[in-house]
Amino acid sequence: xxxxxxxxxxxxxxxxxxxxxxxxxxxxxxxxxxxxxxxxxxxxxxxxxxxxxxxxxxxxxxxxxxxxxxxxxxxxxxxxxxxxxxxxxxxxxxxxxxxxxxxxxxxxxxxxxxxxxxxxxxxxxxxxxxxxxxxxxxxxxxxxxxxxxxxxxxxxxxxxxxxxxxxxxxxxxxxxxxxxxxxxxxxxxxxxxxxxxxxxxxxxxxxxxxxxxxxxxxxxxxxxxxxxxxxxxxxxxxxxxxxxxxxxxxxxxxxxxxxxxxxxxxxxxxxxxxxxxxxxxxxxxxxxxxxxxxxxxxxxxxxxxxxxxxxxxxxxxxxxxxxxxxxxxxxxxx
Numbered sequence: 001x002x003x004x005x006x007x008x009x010x011x012x013x014x015x016x017x018x019x020x021x022x023x024x025x026x027x028x029x030x031x032x033x034x035x036x037x038x039x040x041x042x043x044x045x046x047x048x049x050x051x052x053x054x055x056x057x058x059x060x061x062x063x064x065x066x067x068x069x070x071x072x073x074x075x076x077x078x079x080x081x082x083x084x085x086x087x088x089x090x091x092x093x094x095x096x097x098x099x100x101x102x103x104x105x106x107x108x109x110x111x112x113x114x115x116x117x118x119x120x121x122x123x124x125x126x127x128x129x130x131x132x133x134x135x136x137x138x139x140x141x142x143x144x145x146x147x148x149x150x151x152x153x154x155x156x157x158x159x160x161x162x163x164x165x166x167x168x169x170x171x172x173x174x175x176x177x178x179x180x181x182x183x184x185x186x187x188x189x190x191x192x193x194x195x196x197x198x199x200x201x202x203x204x205x206x207x208x209x210x211x212x213x214x215x216x217x218x219x220x221x222x223x224x225x226x227x228x229x230x231x232x233x234x235x236x237x238x239x240x241x242x243x244x245x246x247x248x249x250x251x252x253x254x255x256x257x258x259x260x261x262x263x264x265x266x267x268x269x270x271x272x273x274x275x276x277x278x279x280x281x282x283x284x285x286x287x288x289x290x291x292x293x294x295x296x297x298x299x300x301x302x303x304x305x306x307x308x309x310x311x312x313x314x315x316x317x318x319x320x321x322x323x324x325x326x327x328x329x330x331x332x333x334x
Contacts, residue, residue, distance in 0.1 A: 007089045011067055014087050018069035022076075026069045029109060031055045037108040042136040047149045051104050054097045058105065064098045072109050075161045079117050082164045082175045085182050089155050093146065100142075103154030107135050110161040117163040121237055130167040134160050134213070141214055145293045159183070165211070168233050169226025170218065172211040175238045178247070179203030185247040185326035187279040200243040200330070208234060208331050210248040214290070218266040223273070231331065246331035248274060251287045253325040260311035267308070274327030283324040287312055 031052045038048045058064055078084040092099030111132070118128045135157065142152040151157065159165035165174045178184050180203070188194070194201040208230075212218070253276050258268050289295065291312050292302050299317070304310045315322060 007092050008063075008067065008095070010089060011071070011087070015067070015070040015074055018066050019073050022069035022073040023065060026065050026072065026105075026109065027059050029059075034105070034108050037111055038104065041107070041111070041132055043104075043139060047139065050149050051101050054101055055105070058098055058101070061098060064102070068102065068105055068109070071106060075106070075110050075158060076113055079113065079161075079163045081162075083177050083180050084162075086158050086162075087155060088182070091150070091152070091154055093148075093150055100148060100150035103151035103157050104135070104139075104149075106154075107151075107157055107161065114161045114163055118166075121163070123166065123237060124233060127166055127168055127233055130169075131160060131165070131172075133167065134172075137214055141293060145295055166233070166237075167213065168230040170213075170216045170222050171226050171230070172213055173230055173234055173246075174209035174211060175234075176207055176209045176247075178205045178207050178245075181209075183209055185209070185249040185328070187277060187281060188326055189277070198243075200245045201328075205242070206238075206240050206244050207328075208238075208244060208246045210246050212248075212250060212252060218270050220266070220269050223270065235332070240332055243330065244332040245328040247326060247328045249324055249326040251283055251290070251322050251324050253327045254280065254323045255325070256315070257311065260314075261307060271327070274329050276325050276327040280323035280325040282321040284316060284322050286324060287322040288316075 034055055035048050035052045038051060039045070043051070058068075092102060115128060115132075118131070123131075135151065138152045138154070138156065139149065142148070142150040145152060159174060164176075165172055167173075174181075174183060176184055178201070179188065184207070189197065189201055191203065194203065199205065200207070217223075252267050253271055253274060255271065255276060257265070257271070261268050263269075288302075291308060294302060299313060302309070302313060304313060312322065
């Protein structure tokens with residue numbers, strides 16, 4: 001069983017059967033509407049053409065239509081329900097064009113409903129526009145990694161289409177409940193430590209997950225602007241009655257980066273915004289993917305052109321591992 005086939009099995013096991021209305025909507029979604037939506041979302045014209053040219057063949061494949069319709073219906077049903085699990089599936093590129101283009105089709109189908117949801121919630125237009133740039137960015141990453149059209153980490157489209165993740169300035173912000181949402185930061189404090197720290201740290205407390213898009217401007221000035229705007233936007237969209245933390249779990253919070261990059265590094269200065277937990281988990285794959293975007297290249301053949309690239313490779317060559325660590329700062333105030 002290939003990875004892609006295994007992913008399809010997992011998808012079917014997770015998803016409820018596709019409602020007839022969702023299947024009908026997939027089958028009657030016109031190629032012209034598909035093209036117009038993707039153009040609006042900033043997809044390259046040649047990529048729009050490839051996506052629409054294959055659409056009729058996709059719609060004739062009952063297997064793929066049923067999976068797409070089931071996931072589309074799930075996104076529509078769960079929109080605004082932040083504690084619903086987000087399935088983290090491997091991409092299905094090995095299944096050919098149907099797999100590569102799957103999340104482009106999902107995004108086009110769900111876009112209008114997601115936009116209407118954001119508008120109804122009072123999300124500023126500029127934030128909605130930045131948020132939906134995620135599709136074009138993940139298409140660019142896919143082409144960089146694989147040389148073909150597709151959506152890298154397609155599952156990451158789900159929290160956007162469900163209306164619980166937005167982009168403000170340089171960063172993405174996710175409405176999440178600590179210890180409940182499966183994108184909640186990990187590792188985190190145990191129950192006793194969280195109870196001692198108090199409101200904001202406990203399982204069930206609301207929090208704001210911070211995520212770093214590819215190419216994000218992490219300069220201190222830009223991040224100050226981003227955080228100032230995010231506090232205004234999030235305070236209106238997702239108001240909190242109690243203290244709320246901003247949390248982040250990423251390899252960029254591995255404190256050894258301070259040694260390699262120095263105190264003036266934007267990554268290091270980003271770290272300084274957070275209180276970083278001492279317990280971390282090994283995560284070499286995520287670091288390699290984010291830094292190099294070259295999944296099939298042996299370590300010895302990867303670029304060593306930047307200080308960060310050399311740091312990543314030097315640690316791995318020594319037999320040590322890079323870590324994902326969680327951190328927090330006070331987002332709303334006590």
